[in-house]
Amino acid sequence: MGSAQGRSIRVPLVVGNWKMFKTSAEGAAFVHELIESIGPLGDREVMVAPPFTGLFEAVRAARGSRVSVAAQDVFWEREGAYTGEVSAEMLADLGVAAVIIGHSERRRDFQETDEWVAHKVRAVLDSGLLPIMCVGETADQREAGSTRDVLGSQVPTGLAEVRSENAALVTIAYEPVWAIGTGKTATPEMAQEAIAFVRGQVARTLGAEAGDAVRILYGGSVGPDNIDELMNQPDIDGVLVGGASLQLAPFSRIVHFEKQ
Ligand code: PEP
Numbered sequence: 001m002g003s004a005q006g007r008s009i010r011v012p013l014v015v016g017n018w019k020m021f022k023t024s025a026e027g028a029a030f031v032h033e034l035i036e037s038i039g040p041l042g043d044r045e046v047m048v049a050p051p052f053t054g055l056f057e058a059v060r061a062a063r064g065s066r067v068s069v070a071a072q073d074v075f076w077e078r079e080g081a082y083t084g085e086v087s088a089e090m091l092a093d094l095g096v097a098a099v100i101i102g103h104s105e106r107r108r109d110f111q112e113t114d115e116w117v118a119h120k121v122r123a124v125l126d127s128g129l130l131p132i133m134c135v136g137e138t139a140d141q142r143e144a145g146s147t148r149d150v151l152g153s154q155v156p157t158g159l160a161e162v163r164s165e166n167a168a169l170v171t172i173a174y175e176p177v178w179a180i181g182t183g184k185t186a187t188p189e190m191a192q193e194a195i196a197f198v199r200g201q202v203a204r205t206l207g208a209e210a211g212d213a214v215r216i217l218y219g220g221s222v223g224p225d226n227i228d229e230l231m232n233q234p235d236i237d238g239v240l241v242g243g244a245s246l247q248l249a250p251f252s253r254i255v256h257f258e259k260q
Helices: 003-007 024-038 052-062 088-094 104-109 114-126 139-143 147-158 164-169 188-206 208-213 227-231 248-255
Strands: 013-017 045-049 067-071 098-101 130-135 171-174 215-219 238-241
Touching: 013 098, 013 215, 013 248, 024 045, 024 052, 024 067, 024 248, 045 098, 052 067, 052 088, 088 114, 098 114, 114 130, 114 147, 130 147, 139 147, 147 188, 164 208, 171 188, 188 208, 188 215, 188 227, 227 238, 238 248
Parallel strands: 013 045, 013 238, 045 067, 067 098, 098 130, 130 171, 171 215, 215 238
Antiparallel strands: none
């Protein structure tokens, strides 16, 4: 896999997943502070993902800046009798740029399947937004030695409905479930190994060009202390950050990662 070659075209991406935290006013205030703290960083992209209720104000606060806004979920139909759901078109209409899909909390707590993930990835691409598709193994699966089986199933199934012309627009977040919100981080080497494997699965599913072009993030207890090491791995193109994205100081340090 030509990681080093592909790397030059994969712009690093830092995404803050706020989960079910922050009112819309708190989110907008955070975005304003974040924009100030980012300054002129031109070689990376920064996104925040507020709850649905915070999207409108976050988009407004981010307008004209280097920060863009992602949603944390979506439904795959355009419109219809789906009480409580929100479509990709509705998110695009709001000015949202990307959507997190298949986060492990949704898989675990809301029984999302790989097939649902595939429908959502397709719907998001069809609406001109960027999907951030989450994959990752549980602690039991890692202990049983089945990490590659899990990733080797989640990646191709989740990408099954992607048309080749859209392949490069996909972002994947490798998030080992045992590392999310636990303070346990995969070592940079473990993250690199899994992400290189995921990249191979992307290439098998969507072709070698897509394997080179698709950005793959690491997520799971990322913080100021491990960000630089993670970002210096050849296949890690960015990070998806939960807890540490809720406060400006740690998130700003993560955004200012240093890469040799
Ligand atoms: C996440 O929510 O995707 C995540 C990685 O959370 P945390 O950084 O808190 O582990």
